[in-house]
Every structure is written in structure tokens, then in C-alpha cells.
Amino acid sequence: MRNRKQALDQIANQEFDVCIVGGGATGAGCALDAQLRGLKTVVIEAGDFGSGSSTASTKMVHGGVRYLQEAVNDLDVNQYHLVEHALRERLIMQRNAPHLTRTVEFLVPCFSNFEKIYYGLGMKMYDWIAGKSSLLPSRLLTREEALYRMPAMQSENLVGAAAYADGQFDDARYALALVETFTRAGGDALNYARVTAFSKDAAGKLVSATVVDQASPRSFEIRARAFVNATGPFSDVVRRLASPDVTPRMHPSKGVHIMLPLDGFSETDALLVPKTEDGRVIFAIPWSGRLLVGTTDTGYTPGEEMVVKSDEIEYLLRQINPYLSSPLRADQVVSGIAGVRPLVAAQGVTDTKKLIRDDEVEFDAASGLVSILGGKWTTHRLMGEETIDKVQEYLGGPHSPSRTSEHPLVGAMGFKWDYWQTLESDFALHGPTAHHLAHKYGTQAAQVLELAKSDKSLALPLVEGEAPIRAQVVYAVRHEMARTLEDVLARRIGLQLYGWRLAIAAAPLAAALMGHELDWSTEEEQIALEQYVAMVNHRITSAGQQPEPVPSAIRELTLERK
Numbered sequence: 125m126r127n128r129k130q131a132l133d134q135i136a137n138q139e140f141d142v143c144i145v146g147g148g149a150t151g152a153g154c155a156l157d158a159q160l161r162g163l164k165t166v167v168i169e170a171g172d173f174g175s176g177s178s179t180a181s182t183k184m185v186h187g188g189v190r191y192l193q194e195a196v197n198d199l200d201v202n203q204y205h206l207v208e209h210a211l212r213e214r215l216i217m218q219r220n221a222p223h224l225t226r227t228v229e230f231l232v233p234c235f236s237n238f239e240k241i242y243y244g245l246g247m248k249m250y251d252w253i254a255g256k257s258s259l260l261p262s263r264l265l266t267r268e269e270a271l272y273r274m275p276a277m278q279s280e281n282l283v284g285a286a287a288y289a290d291g292q293f294d295d296a297r298y299a300l301a302l303v304e305t306f307t308r309a310g311g312d313a314l315n316y317a318r319v320t321a322f323s324k325d326a327a328g329k330l331v332s333a334t335v336v337d338q339a340s341p342r343s344f345e346i347r348a349r350a351f352v353n354a355t356g357p358f359s360d361v362v363r364r365l366a367s368p369d370v371t372p373r374m375h376p377s378k379g380v381h382i383m384l385p386l387d388g389f390s391e392t393d394a395l396l397v398p399k400t401e402d403g404r405v406i407f408a409i410p411w412s413g414r415l416l417v418g419t420t421d422t423g424y425t426p427g428e429e430m431v432v433k434s435d436e437i438e439y440l441l442r443q444i445n446p447y448l449s450s451p452l453r454a455d456q457v458v459s460g461i462a463g464v465r466p467l468v469a470a471q472g473v474t475d476t477k478k479l480i481r482d483d484e485v486e487f488d489a490a491s492g493l494v495s496i497l498g499g500k501w502t503t504h505r506l507m508g509e510e511t512i513d514k515v516q517e518y519l520g521g522p523h524s525p526s527r528t529s530e531h532p533l534v535g536a537m538g539f540k541w542d543y544w545q546t547l548e549s550d551f552a553l554h555g556p557t558a559h560h561l562a563h564k565y566g567t568q569a570a571q572v573l574e575l576a577k578s579d580k581s582l583a584l585p586l587v588e589g590e591a592p593i594r595a596q597v598v599y600a601v602r603h604e605m606a607r608t609l610e611d612v613l614a615r616r617i618g619l620q621l622y623g624w625r626l627a628i629a630a631a632p633l634a635a636a637l638m639g640h641e642l643d644w645s646t647e648e649e650q651i652a653l654e655q656y657v658a659m660v661n662h663r664i665t666s667a668g669q670q671p672e673p674v675p676s677a678i679r680e681l682t683l684e685r686k
């Protein structure tokens with residue numbers, strides 16, 4: 125990818141075939157699809173790539189066992205198709221980015237033989253729908269097997285567990301990999317640039333968008349033959365920019381996750397809590413050496429802050445603790461993340477738990493705007509395909525087939541599960557760092573490590589004793605359009621989700637490295653550091669914990685090469 129300044133200069137006042145508004149999973153999926161079909165495409169993202177719902181997910185590549193349960197209970201054919209499509213896409217997502225995905229077995233604890241039969245049959249149905257896309261066959265575990273694989277599981281009255289496989293992925297890096305794969309295919313992408321208005325021709329069709337750079341007072345026009353609205357939960361705002369009188373369709377709901385130590389849980393197996401007090405399921409999934417627990421499903425008020433609150437932590441712990449031998453505590457929470465589900469309102473349904481998380485391509489005949497509404501991460505590729513089919517129909521040219529299902533993402537070419545060992549020996553790395561880099565960048569990790577060849581200090585850890593290294597910060601600025609400390613520490617390196625306090629500890633060095641790359645003054649660096657620490661501390665205090673003091677900035681940074 126270019127750096128951000130190069131991307132801005134390249135895009136401003138240009139003309140494209142397709143302009144995608146929104147650079148989350150959906151927008152990036154649409155962009156890659158369009159560009160690979162030969163359409164000259166640009167993506168405009170108001171924040172950072174993937175910084176909306178796309179980094180707040182449960183990180184599951186799944187058909188959705190809960191949707192299957194609802195399909196059966198409600199005899200709902202739409203839910204059934206949602207599961208079927210998602211299970212097919214699950215395999216494609218894994219195949220196109222093996223470095224960012226893996227298969228996890230989920231254990232459903234059973235406290236009676238009836239539960240064992242009920243969940244066992246449900247999982248067999250899940251296998252059957254997956255057909256050739258099945259990852260591993262489901263099976264029943266004895267009480268001993270279940271406790272051996274997950275010692276943290278409640279043993280009293282346990283008769284066994286039903287085990288089934290689903291996918292897991294790194295949502296933040298997957299979004300970046302989609303954007304980078306798109307730019308390598310010749311597309312243009314810009315983050316921190318908001319579409320604020322459209323212009324129309326005499327027939328009322330959209331011809332250009334006004335884009336306001338969020339990093340400078342600059343604004344500019346982008347002309348395109350077609351515009352796609354891929355703004356997730358905010359889709360109604362952009363629909364109304366095109367046609368002010370349209371009826372709102374989005375019905376967003378908030379979901380939070382918390383991160384805890386993995387003690388007593390497995391590195392490879394997850395726990396599914398089959399019944400919550402509000403009739404849903406929640407998951408406890410191993411994630412990079414931590415335990416990710418989520419999610420909630422509550423109403424979202426426009427403008428509401430996306431932080432995890434202490435009552436939401438209490439709710440999650442109340443649901444999971446009955447299934448554990450020793451209860452998890454709120455003070456063990458090391459981080460959390462909150463996001464908004466972009467649900468499309470189905471006719472006559474107000475309960476967000478029952479809204480279908482399927483997608484809909486909406487065509488506004490008056491303005492020509494194509495909106496892709498709803499959906500989930502797992503189906504982002506298929507949604508991109510359906511959207512660009514509609515775009516091609518609108519443009520009236522020849523129809524070319526989608527090519528994304530067979531298109532590996534950046535970092536996937538040549539990747540094998542033991543690639544980390546190649547990195548370990550070729551670059552004399554510690555095992556955890558080699559593993560971390562292999563699963564963040566795939567075979568692209570070699571490019572990150574090349575930076576450390578000319579400056580050995582860049583191979584040092586960002587925080588003593590942790591896997592991420594300093595070269596990742598430099599790489600993020602030079603090649604991944606990172607602009608803020610959160611871009612680097614949250615989405616490109618993943619440290620913020622691994623632990624709020626660790627991210628604060630890494631912030632002074634990360635700020636110094638970014639400042640060096642971006643020519644920040646000492647004051648700019650200090651401001652960036654203080655703003656970042658204040659933001660993370662706000663998350664810490666919202667979760668009911670004591671804040672961290674602002675660490676001192678690093679005044680002397682020895683870097684041999686810029």
C-alpha cells in the first residue's frame with residue numbers, strides 16, 4: 125500500500141468507474157470485487173480501515189449455530205439460507221487467507237443425556253448443511269474428555285459435551301489485507317476521508333462525491349460512474365445524502381466483548397454457553413493467548429459511546445460463570461471492545477435478536493446509489509459479489525464474473541502453518557515473535573523484518589517480554605496508512621485488545637517511532653501520546669477499573685535509517 129499522503133494526492137479530483145463509501149469488511153469486499161472485474165475503483169473511509177463494526181466482531185468465521193437453532197424452531201427458510209451461504213463462505217475465507225484464520229472446536233457443555241442428544245443432533249445438522257465445506261465432523265465427548273480438554277469447565281453434574289468446528293479470524297488484519305490486496309490489484313483507497321455530499325446530473329443521478337479529509341482542512345471531489353454505500357450501521361445517513369426522503373432501514377444493536385487471561389482454558393478449544401438469560405448464546409474463545417468472551421445484544425442509541433461498561437461485564441460474567449469450575453471476576457478483565465451490528469430491519473420485527481443478519485443490495489432508482497445493507501463478516505465476499513453484479517447492471521456494460529473466491533489475499537501466497545519456523549530461523553527471532561508476525565502478516569512478514577535488517581533496534585520488542593516488535597510501527601506508517609497511535613496499537617498490531625495497560629506501556633515508544641516517520645514535533649508527539657492514553661483510560665474507567673498514569677514520552681530515539 126502507499127502511505128496516506130501518496131494515496132491522498134493520487135485520489136483527489138480523479139475520475140473512477142466505482143466509488144465505494146466505507147472501508148470496513150463490506151466496503152473492502154466490494155472494492156476488491158469491482159477492481160478484479162476491471163472497474164477502476166476507489167474506497168473512501170471516514171475513519172481507519174475496519175475501525176467500525178468490522179473490528180468489534182466475535183472473530184468467528186461461521187454459519188451461526190444460533191441462526192440454525194432459530195431456523196429450526198421458527199421453521200424459517202431465510203435463516204436456513206443464511207447459515208448455508210455462510211458455511212460456504214467460511215471455507216473460502218479460510219482458503220484465501222490461511223494466515224489470518226484457523227479452525228477452532230467449540231465445546232457445548234451438557235448436564236443431562238437429553239442435552240447431549242439435543243446438541244449432538246443440532247451439530248450433525250450443522251455438519252450436514254456445510255456438506256463439502258465442513259471443517260471437522262462434530263462429535264460427542266465424554267465427561268472425562270470434556271474436562272481434559274477444558275479444565276475450567278464446571279464438572280458438577282456434567283455428563284459430557286458436544287463438540288463442533290467453526291472458523292476464527294483476525295478481523296482487523298483481514299480488513300487491512302482486503303484493502304491491501306485491492307490496492308495491489310490497482311485500486312485506490314483512502315482512510316480518514318469522509319463523504320459529506322453528492323452532486324447529481326440533470327437526470328438526478330449521482331456523478332460526484334464531496335470528500336472531506338479528516339486530517340487537514342482539505343476537501344475535494346471524486347467523480348464516478350457508480351457509487352456504493354457500504355457504511356454498515358450508518359448506511360441510512362449515506363442513503364439520505366443521495367435521496368433525503370428514503371425511509372430508514374437500519375436497526376443497529378450494540379455488542380460488547382471482554383478479554384481475560386486464558387488460565388484453565390484451552391489454546392485451541394472454545395466454550396459455547398448455550399443459554400443466556402435473554403435467550404441467546406455466548407462464546408468464550410481463545411484469542412492470541414487470551415480468552416475473548418462475548419457478546420451482548422442491546423439497543424443502540426445514535427451517538428452512544430462505543431465503550432464496554434461495568435454492567436455489561438457483569439452481564440457476561442453472570443452468563444458464563446455457571447458453566448465454570450471457578451468464576452471469572454470483573455477485575456481480571458484486561459481489555460474489551462464494543463461495536464454496533466449493522467442489522468437491517470425486517471418487516472414487523474423489533475427484537476434485534478430476531479432480526480435477520482442477512483444482507484440486502486438496495487438500488488435507489490432515483491439517484492443510482494447502490495447500498496449494501498446488513499450482512500456479517502463471514503459473508504462479506506458474497507455481499508461484494510452481489511453488490512458489484514448490481515453495479516455492472518446499472519453501468520450497462522458487459523457483465524464479468526466475480527473473481528474474489530479464488531483470489532488469495534496479501535500474505536497468503538506460500539503460507540504454510542509452520543511458516544513461523546521459517547521466520548524464526550531466517551531472522552533469528554524468538555518463537556512468540558515469529559508466530560505473532562506470521563499470523564499478522566503471513567508471508568508479508570518478511571517485508572516487516574527487512575526493516576530491521578538495516579536498523580537492528582527495530583527488531584527489539586515494543587514492550588519488554590511481549591511478541592510485537594518496533595519494526596511493525598514503522599511498517600504500519602510507511603505501508604499501511606496508519607495515522608494515529610490507535611491505528612497502530614489496536615488494529616495493525618493488536619496490542620490494545622491484548623491488554624489496555626500493555627498498550628499504554630507501548631505508547632511512548634510507538635509515538636516516538638511514529639513521530640520519527642511522520643516528522644512530528646515534540647509537542648505533536650506529546651499530544652498524540654496524551655490523547656491515546658486518555659482514550660484508553662476512558663475505556664478502563666468505563667469498565668470500572670482504575671486508570672493508568674500517563675507514561676513519560678521518549679525524548680531520545682536512536683534510529684539509524686529513515
Ligand SMILES: Cc1cc2nc3c(=O)[nH]c(=O)nc-3n(C[C@H](O)[C@H](O)[C@H](O)COP(=O)(O)OP(=O)(O)OC[C@H]3O[C@@H](n4cnc5c(N)ncnc54)[C@H](O)[C@@H]3O)c2cc1C
Binds near residue numbers: 180317
Ligand atoms: C458485537 C459484534 C459481533 C460480531 N461477530 C461477528 C462474527 O463473529 N462473525 C461474523 O461473521 N460477523 C460478526 N459480526 C458482524 C460483522 O462484524 C459486521 O457485519 C461487519 O463488520 C460489517 O462491516 P461493514 O463494513 O458493513 O460495517 P463497518 O465495519 O462499520 O464499516 C462501515 C464503515 O463506513 C465508514 N463510514 C461511515 N460513514 C461514512 C462516510 N460518510 N464516508 C466514508 N466512510 C463512512 C465507517 O467509518 C466504517 O468504517 C459482529 C458484529 C458485532 C457488532
